[in-house]
Amino acid sequence: MDAIRLENVTYTYGAGTPFEKRAVDGVTLGFEKGMLSGIMGHTGSGKSTLVSMLNGLCRPDSGRVLLGGEDIWADKKKLRSVRFRVGLVMQYPEYQLFDETVRADISFGPRNMGLEKGEIAERVSEAARFAGIGEELLDKSPFELSGGQKRRVAVAGVMAMRPEVLVLDEPAAGLDPAGRESILNGIREYCRATGATVIIVSHSMEDMAVYCDRIAVLAEGKLCMYGTREEIFAERQTLAGLGLGVPMITDIAYELRALGIELGGDIYTVEGVASSIRKLLAR
Secondary structure, three states, X not given: OEEEEEEEEEEEEOOOOOOOEEEEEEEEEEEEOOOEEEEEOOOOOOHHHHHXXXXXXXXXXXXXXXXXXXXXXXXXXXXXXXXXXXXXXXOOHHHHOOOOOHHHHHOHHHHHOOOOHHHHHHXXXXXXXXXXXXXXXXXXXXXXXXXXXXXXXXXXXXHOOOOOEEEEEOOOOOOOHHHXXXXXXXXXXXXXXXXXXXXXXOOOHHHHHHHOOEEEEEEOOEEEEEEEHHHHHHOHHHHHXXXXXXXHHHHHHHHXXXXXXOOOOOOOOHHHHHHHHHHHHHO
């Protein structure tokens, strides 16, 4: 069952002007409950506009956005509750931090939900744990933290609302490899522990391969491909035609196969290819 679904949605910037641009063009796409899904595509493919529709930041020109089977635009008075149910973390969210302490910043969303102090404290602690924020940082100013720590605080602030759907637009952009792994592992753990539906937008084929159960590929505002990581990355030539690629380790695996080395199983992650090579050596 889809937790949230887009039905034939279209969105145009600057309609009726010389700068008119169709950002999303007739996309129908559902995200299964409890699944960690990915959206990938080149800059300008419509990814950010698409996810902005999921919690009502952008209203489609046509089509519907269904949350739990109900059109989020059917009653505008309910949009505020929709934005608590669908948490959206935009690109570089650390620039939106503003409160005096990390604890206060993370608790901003739950406070606006009108929760009791005890419930807010529990949610802050839980979200900080998922985001990899130590207790020793909670009473510091967010402006004293490193860039990666600030990113975690911003992500934790949305997690603390316990949304049914968590959408993250390039959550690991600009982070070093250790920071990327840390924040994405925390997001995956959040998905598994809470049963929330998680959607990640990313340019990184490696991140898509490691963390996502299913992947959607956009190009020029249209949905070109949707399937499991195996189904998507098996279409190497199709992806190349869209100006995209496969994970670097997958390219290496294909080259090894061309040399007659029989690699099987998971060829989409470093761990999977390493496991296949160990099995060959063991023979």
